[in-house]
Amino acid sequence: MLALWLLINLVKDPTEFFSVAVIGLTNGSVYALIALGYTLVYGILQLINFAHGDVFSLGGLLSATVILDAFDLTAASSAVAIVIGVAVSLLIAVAFSSALNTTVELVGYRRLRNAPRLAPLITAVGMSFILQNVGLYFWGPNYTSTDNLIPNSAAFSIGGVDFQWDNLVVILLTMPLLLALTWLVTSTRQGKAMRATSQDPEAAAMMGINVNRTISFTFALAGGLAGAAGLLYVLQFTTIRFDQGFQLGLIAFTAAVLGGIGNLAGAVLGAVIIGLIEAFNEGLEWHAAGSDWTRSIVFGLLIAILVFRPEGLLGERTPEGA
Amino acid sequence: MSTTATDRGTDSGTVVLELNDVHTYYGAIHALKGVTLDVRAGEIVTLIGANGAGKSTTLRSINGLNHARKGAIRFSGRDITGAAPHSIVKMGIAQSPEGRRLFPRMSVYENLEMGAFQRKDRSNFKGDLDRVFQLFPRLAERRQQKAGTLSGGEQQMCAIGRALMARPKLLLLDEPSMGLAPIFVEKIFEIIVEINQQGTPVLLVEQNALMALDVANRGYVLETGRIALQGEAKDLRQNERVRQTYLGET
Ligand SMILES: Nc1ncnc2c1ncn2[C@@H]1O[C@H](COP(=O)(O)OP(=O)(O)OP(=O)(O)O)[C@@H](O)[C@H]1O
Numbered sequence: 208m209l210a211l212w213l214l215i216n217l218v219k220d221p222t223e224f225f226s227v228a229v230i231g232l233t234n235g236s237v238y239a240l241i242a243l244g245y246t247l248v249y250g251i252l253q254l255i256n257f258a259h260g261d262v263f264s265l266g267g268l269l270s271a272t273v274i275l276d277a278f279d280l281t282a283a284s285s286a287v288a289i290v291i292g293v294a295v296s297l298l299i300a301v302a303f304s305s306a307l308n309t310t311v312e313l314v315g316y317r318r319l320r321n322a323p324r325l326a327p328l329i330t331a332v333g334m335s336f337i338l339q340n341v342g343l344y345f346w347g348p349n350y351t352s353t354d355n356l357i358p359n360s361a362a363f364s365i366g367g368v369d370f371q372w373d374n375l376v377v378i379l380l381t382m383p384l385l386l387a388l389t390w391l392v393t394s395t396r397q398g399k400a401m402r403a404t405s406q407d408p409e410a411a412a413m414m415g416i417n418v419n420r421t422i423s424f425t426f427a428l429a430g431g432l433a434g435a436a437g438l439l440y441v442l443q444f445t446t447i448r449f450d451q452g453f454q455l456g457l458i459a460f461t462a463a464v465l466g467g468i469g470n471l472a473g474a475v476l477g478a479v480i481i482g483l484i485e486a487f488n489e490g491l492e493w494h495a496a497g498s499d500w501t502r503s504i505v506f507g508l509l510i511a512i513l514v515f516r517p518e519g520l521l522g523e524r525t526p527e528g529a
Numbered sequence: 530m531s532t533t534a535t536d537r538g539t540d541s542g543t544v545v546l547e548l549n550d551v552h553t554y555y556g557a558i559h560a561l562k563g564v565t566l567d568v569r570a571g572e573i574v575t576l577i578g579a580n581g582a583g584k585s586t587t588l589r590s591i592n593g594l595n596h597a598r599k600g601a602i603r604f605s606g607r608d609i610t611g612a613a614p615h616s617i618v619k620m621g622i623a624q625s626p627e628g629r630r631l632f633p634r635m636s637v638y639e640n641l642e643m644g645a646f647q648r649k650d651r652s653n654f655k656g657d658l659d660r661v662f663q664l665f666p667r668l669a670e671r672r673q674q675k676a677g678t679l680s681g682g683e684q685q686m687c688a689i690g691r692a693l694m695a696r697p698k699l700l701l702l703d704e705p706s707m708g709l710a711p712i713f714v715e716k717i718f719e720i721i722v723e724i725n726q727q728g729t730p731v732l733l734v735e736q737n738a739l740m741a742l743d744v745a746n747r748g749y750v751l752e753t754g755r756i757a758l759q760g761e762a763k764d765l766r767q768n769e770r771v772r773q774t775y776l777g778e779t
C-alpha cells in the first residue's frame with residue numbers, strides 16, 4: 208500500500224517526488240548524526256543518554272553564536288567569509304560538544320557504572336534537564352536566528368529536480384563524517400577497543416584496554432557528531448532554541464531503535480527512513496496525511512517495529528542483547 | 530603425560546608473583562581471607578579447591594578486576610595491589626579467564642588480535658599468530674568465524690591462544706580444561722607444559738586436580754578463602770586429605 212502510494216505520487220509528479228526526497232535525505236542526515244550518538248553510547252554502556260539531544264542543542268546554539276558574534280556573518284557576506292566562518296563554527300561546535308558529552312559521562316554516569324540500570328537512566332534524564340537549563344540561562348527562551356547563509360537557490364538541476372545549495376551542503380558534510388566513523392570503528396585500534404568494550408568490558412580490560420578511556424572516547428565521538436548536527440541544523444533552518452534537542456533527540460532516538468540500537472548502519476538507515484517519511488508525508492501532493500500526522504506515523508512505525516522485530520531493522524538477535 | 534614436575538625439577542628461581550595476606554570482598558562477602566602464595570620463574574603452580582573456594586577471586590585480585598582490600602600483591606618486584614587491570618596487562622600478566630570471555634561478535638582472528646592489544650612490538654605479531662595456529666590448528670581453519678559461534682572446546686583454545694598473543698611474563702589460566710572432551714583435556718595440558726617450557730610461568734586454576742598436580746611443580750589448596758595446604762605437587766598428590774577430597778580416591 209505504502210509502496211503503491213509512493214509509486215502513484217512518483218508517476219503523477221516525478222519532479223516533486225524527487226525534490227521532496229532530497230529534503231527527506233537532508234533531514235535524515237541531521238537525524239543520523241544524532242542517532243549515531245545514541246547508538247554508540249548504548250552499544251558501549253547499554254545506557255540511553257537522554258542528555259544527548261541537549262548536547263546537540265547546545266552545540267547548535269554555540270555555533271549560531273559563533274556565526275553571529277564572532278564572524279558577523281550575514282547572507283550578504285562573501286562566500287569566502289561564509290566558508291571560513293562555517294568551518295570554524297563547525298570545529299568549535301564539534302570540540303565543545305565532545306567535551307560536554309565526555310563531561311556528562313564523567314560527572315553523571317561513571318560512578319553509577321555498576322549501579323542498577325535505573326540509576327544512570329534517571330541521571331540521564333536529570334542531565335537532560337540541567338543542559339536545557341544551561342541553554343536557557345545563556346541563550347534565553349527565544350530562538351537564536353542567523354541569516355540564511357547558504358542560499359536556497361539550486362546548485363544544479365537534474366531532469367527538472369533542483370538540488371538546492373543548503374540541502375547539498377548538509378548531505379555533503381554528513382557523508383564524509385559517516386565514512387570516517389565507519390573507518391574508525393571497524394579499522395582503527397581505538398575502534399577495536401570500542402567494539403571489544405561494548406561486547407565485554409571486563410574481558411576488554413583483561414586485554415589491556417583502558418576501559419574508562421575507551422568509554423570517554425565514545426562519548427566524545429558521540430558528542431562531536433551531535434555538535435556537527437547542531438551546526439548543520441542551524442545552517443539549514445537558521446534558527447535554534449534551548450529545547451530543540453528534546454524533539455530532535457526523540458526523533459533521532461526513534462531512528463536508532465528503528466534501525467536496531469547499538470548498530471551504526473541501523474541508526475543511519477532508521478534516520479533516513481524517518482527523514483523520508485516526514486518529507487513525503489508533508490511534501491507530496493496526492494493523498495498525503497499531512498504534517499499533523501507525521502509524528503503519529505513515525506511512532507506508529509516504531510511501535511510496529513518493536514512488536515514484530517524488537518531488535519530493529521539491522522539489529523542482531525543475540526542472547527546477550529544488542 | 531610425558532613431562533612432569535619431577536622431570537623438570539623444582540626450579541627455585543626468582544619470585545615472579547607474590548600474594549601476601551590478600552583479603553578480597555564482593556560487597557560485604559569476604560571471599561579471600563588472607564591468601565599468601567607465590568609463583569617463581571619457570572614454574573607451573575596450581576591452585577585447586579572446591580567450588581566457591583575463591584580460586585577465580587584470587588585471579589581477579591591479581592588482574593585488578595577485584596582489588597584486594599587488605600594485603601599486598603607484587604609482580605616482578607612491583608606493587609600492583611591497586612593497579613588498574615589494563616596497566617597490569619601491560620606489565621605482562623595475561624589470562625584465559627573463567628568462562629573464556631571471548632568477544633562473541635568478533636572473528637577468531639580479531640580475538641587473537643585483541644590479545645596483542647597492549648603490545649608495542651607489532652612486528653612480532655605475525656610470528657606469534659603462527660605459533661598460536663601451530664598449537665591450535667583448529668583455530669587457523671576457523672580464523673574468520675565469529676567467536677560466539679565456536680564450539681566450547683574451540684572457544685577454550687581461542688581463549689588460551691588470545692592470552693598467548695600478549696606474550697605474557699606470567700600466564701593465568703582459570704579452568705582451561707572446563708567443558709572439554711577427555712582427549713582435548715590431555716592436549717590442553719600438554720600445551721600448557723609446552724608454553725611453560727618456552728619460558729612462561731603459569732598459575733593454573735583447575736577443577737581437574739589430578740591433571741593439574743601432574744603437570745605442576747607446586748600447588749596450593751584453597752578452602753573457603755584460605756590456603757589450607759601447600760607444597761610440591763608430587764607431595765600433594767600423595768597427601769591423604771587431597772586424595773580423599775580432590776582426587777576422589779579413598
Ligand atoms: N560477583 C560476586 N558477587 C558476590 N559473591 C561472589 C561473586 N563472585 C564470587 N562470589 C563468591 O565468592 C566466593 C569465591 O568465588 P570464586 O568464584 O572465587 O570461587 P571458585 O573457587 O573460582 O569456584 P568455582 O570452582 O566454582 O569456579 C564464593 O563464595 C562466591 O559465591
Ligand SMILES: [Mg+2]
Pocket residue numbers: 584585586627703
Ligand atoms: Mg572459579
